[in-house]
Amino acid sequence: MTLNRRRQLANLLARGAMWLTAGIALLPLSLVLIYTVAKGLPAVTHIEFFTNVERPVGIPGSGIAHAFVGTVIMVGLASLMAIPVGVVSGIQLVEYGEGRVGDAVRLACDVMVGIPSIAIGLFVYALLVAPFHTFSGLSASVALAVLMLPVVVRTTEAAVALVPDALREAGLALGLARWRVALQLILPAAVPGVVTGALLAVARAAGETAPLLFTAFGNRFLSTNPAKPLAALPLIVYHDALTPYPELVQTAWGAALILIVLTLVVNVASRVALRRQIRLAAKI
Amino acid sequence: MAVAEQAALPRPAARPPDSFRNWTTVVSLVAPLLLVAIVLVVGSNALPAIRHFGAGFLTGRAWNPVKEQFGALPFIYGTVVTSFLALAMALPVGAGVAIFLAEPSAARVRGVIGVGVELLAAIPSVVYGIWGLYVLAPFLLIHFTRPLSEHLGSIAVFAGPARQTNFLIAAIVLAVMVLPTLSSISRDVIKAVPGGMREASVALGATWWETTWRVVLPAARAGIFGATILALGRALGETIAVTMVIGNRPDIPTSLLAPAYTLASVIANEFTEATGSLYPAALIELGLVLVLVTLTVNILALLLVRSVSREARA
Numbered sequence: 003m004t005l006n007r008r009r010q011l012a013n014l015l016a017r018g019a020m021w022l023t024a025g026i027a028l029l030p031l032s033l034v035l036i037y038t039v040a041k042g043l044p045a046v047t048h049i050e051f052f053t054n055v056e057r058p059v060g061i062p063g064s065g066i067a068h069a070f071v072g073t074v075i076m077v078g079l080a081s082l083m084a085i086p087v088g089v090v091s092g093i094q095l096v097e098y099g100e101g102r103v104g105d106a107v108r109l110a111c112d113v114m115v116g117i118p119s120i121a122i123g124l125f126v127y128a129l130l131v132a133p134f135h136t137f138s139g140l141s142a143s144v145a146l147a148v149l150m151l152p153v154v155v156r157t158t159e160a161a162v163a164l165v166p167d168a169l170r171e172a173g174l175a176l177g178l179a180r181w182r183v184a185l186q187l188i189l190p191a192a193v194p195g196v197v198t199g200a201l202l203a204v205a206r207a208a209g210e211t212a213p214l215l216f217t218a219f220g221n222r223f224l225s226t227n228p229a230k231p232l233a234a235l236p237l238i239v240y241h242d243a244l245t246p247y248p249e250l251v252q253t254a255w256g257a258a259l260i261l262i263v264l265t266l267v268v269n270v271a272s273r274v275a276l277r278r279q280i281r282l283a284a285k286i
Numbered sequence: 287m288a289v290a291e292q293a294a295l296p297r298p299a300a301r302p303p304d305s306f307r308n309w310t311t312v313v314s315l316v317a318p319l320l321l322v323a324i325v326l327v328v329g330s331n332a333l334p335a336i337r338h339f340g341a342g343f344l345t346g347r348a349w350n351p352v353k354e355q356f357g358a359l360p361f362i363y364g365t366v367v368t369s370f371l372a373l374a375m376a377l378p379v380g381a382g383v384a385i386f387l388a389e390p391s392a393a394r395v396r397g398v399i400g401v402g403v404e405l406l407a408a409i410p411s412v413v414y415g416i417w418g419l420y421v422l423a424p425f426l427l428i429h430f431t432r433p434l435s436e437h438l439g440s441i442a443v444f445a446g447p448a449r450q451t452n453f454l455i456a457a458i459v460l461a462v463m464v465l466p467t468l469s470s471i472s473r474d475v476i477k478a479v480p481g482g483m484r485e486a487s488v489a490l491g492a493t494w495w496e497t498t499w500r501v502v503l504p505a506a507r508a509g510i511f512g513a514t515i516l517a518l519g520r521a522l523g524e525t526i527a528v529t530m531v532i533g534n535r536p537d538i539p540t541s542l543l544a545p546a547y548t549l550a551s552v553i554a555n556e557f558t559e560a561t562g563s564l565y566p567a568a569l570i571e572l573g574l575v576l577v578l579v580t581l582t583v584n585i586l587a588l589l590l591v592r593s594v595s596r597e598a599r600a
Contacts, residue, residue, distance in 0.1 A: 020382050038413060215558065
């Protein structure tokens with residue numbers, strides 16, 4: 003009887019401990035969110051924060067418009083490079099990826115996700131910055147594209163694989179060419195999943211700092227020229243947070259708040275959309 | 287009979303060349319080629335340093351760019367200590383969360399908590415950095431590290447004086463950042479344990495915890511180990527958040543409360559200022575070490591996780 007009671011007690015304690023670990027895991031998320039909102043809100047409640055560029059310390063009205071523009075340009079260019087290649091690779095993996103080549107591509111993508119982003123920065127620096135003797139937004143977007151590519155490939159593959167085989171078989175049975183089936187039948191059915199995967203990659207790229215350090219470098223002025231150094235939101239957070247000036251630290255918190263809102267909105271929205279597609283696929 | 291019938295059928299005409307297959311295959315090779323290019327380009331740019339310092343680079347303790355002394359040991363030490371410390375903190379929590387999330391009951395609550403944990407992975411590294419620097423570091427200094435060094439300072443790992451930016455806080459921030467990797471993969475592995483094993487255990491009269499501890503976890507052990515190694519790979523390469531809270535000093539301190547440096551953060555900090563030919567090459571060689579180590583760790587982990595899920599399917 004006492005043995006049984008001890009076992010029941012251990013069971014109860016273990017169950018409690020599992021709930022406790024779940025609580026511990028959620029603690030940092032809530033703390034990061036609360037503090038970023040609390041410290042960033044005073045910065046972002048001024049309209050100049052979004053319309054002005056950086057001003058020298060001590061002069062009020064400093065903003066991050068230049069960083070916003072830089073991030074949009076670089077992430078946009080990176081998306082133009084990574085998303086088409088990634089989507090096509092993902093389709094290839096589903097349609098023809100059974101063999102060795104497919105396995106190699108999958109392994110390469112999974113391994114690439116784990117390569118430190120700072121190393122990708124070094125790679126692009128050696129390839130596109132050092133030979134041209136100037137930091138540039140374009141080189142930074144190449145670095146971001148390298149980061150995005152494996153994510154797009156794998157999420158596209160997952161989304162396309164969700165499309166029921168019956169659809170493919172129906173198309174082939176009607177005598178459609180393989181490319182027609184893949185691009186005009188399967189891909190449209192997988193669009194919600196592909197788009198959410200691409201959006202997740204975009205959100206990840208927008209928040210990356212390390213690969214920009216020696217590619218985009220940062221810029222204190224508004225510039226839209228991707229052949230020259232560009233400013234970026236994560237670079238603002240990184241550089242300004244490490245200065246001793248309270249105004250700049252305030253700016254850093256504001257930019258951090260914008261980054262976190264951006265990434266969380268994309269993540270939550272994509273999760274909802276993905277769940278809907280999985281439910282849809284289950285119905286078919 | 288059936289075989290004979292099949293043999294009697296006319297052979298299908300040779301298939302037309304599938305150009306769609308060909309060009310998509312070429313496009314899909316971009317990712318593996320990039321991977322190879324990363325290793326080759328980083329490796330070739332590290333050559334000047336590799337030639338100049340040889341194997342002594344990895345064991346050198348001095349890092350003095352002015353005198354052109356470059357040794358990687360302080361950074362390797364810092365990277366290893368922060369990563370393993372982070373894993374030691376994240377593993378119990380991550381495994382607990384994974385067990386918690388793999389349970390079928392109260393699916394809605396668990397779903398919300400699961401999404402919350404995975405959102406940890408979505409927060410940009412630099413946001414963890416600014417939070418660690420301005421919120422966590424001052425809090426820990428007053429309530430944890432300073433009392434720790436005052437009362438337990440005689441133990442080498444807690445020797446003072448406590449600094450605001452140090453090993454310990456870098457490890458804590460890293461632990462938070464690798465938690466989603468650890469818990470979501472472990473959850474999938476635990477879920478893949480055949481239900482029959484649980485049922486058999488419960489039918490023998492085991493409690494939930496006994497089933498989990500003696501049946502489910504041993505069956506999922508290899509997969510959880512794989513998830514841990516994958517998390518290790520993430521921790522080794524994490525740059526910005528660590529750079530902001532580790533203190534950036536190329537020492538090899540025994541105390542966890544002292545500032546240190548990691549491979550990734552020294553590159554982030556010094557690369558744009560590195561002049562001459564040897565200094566950048568030395569930093570790139572640190573990058574090469576980082577790439578090779580994370581590659582090895584990741585491939586190992588992936589093979590492990592894959593073999594486990596293949597076993598579960600079979």
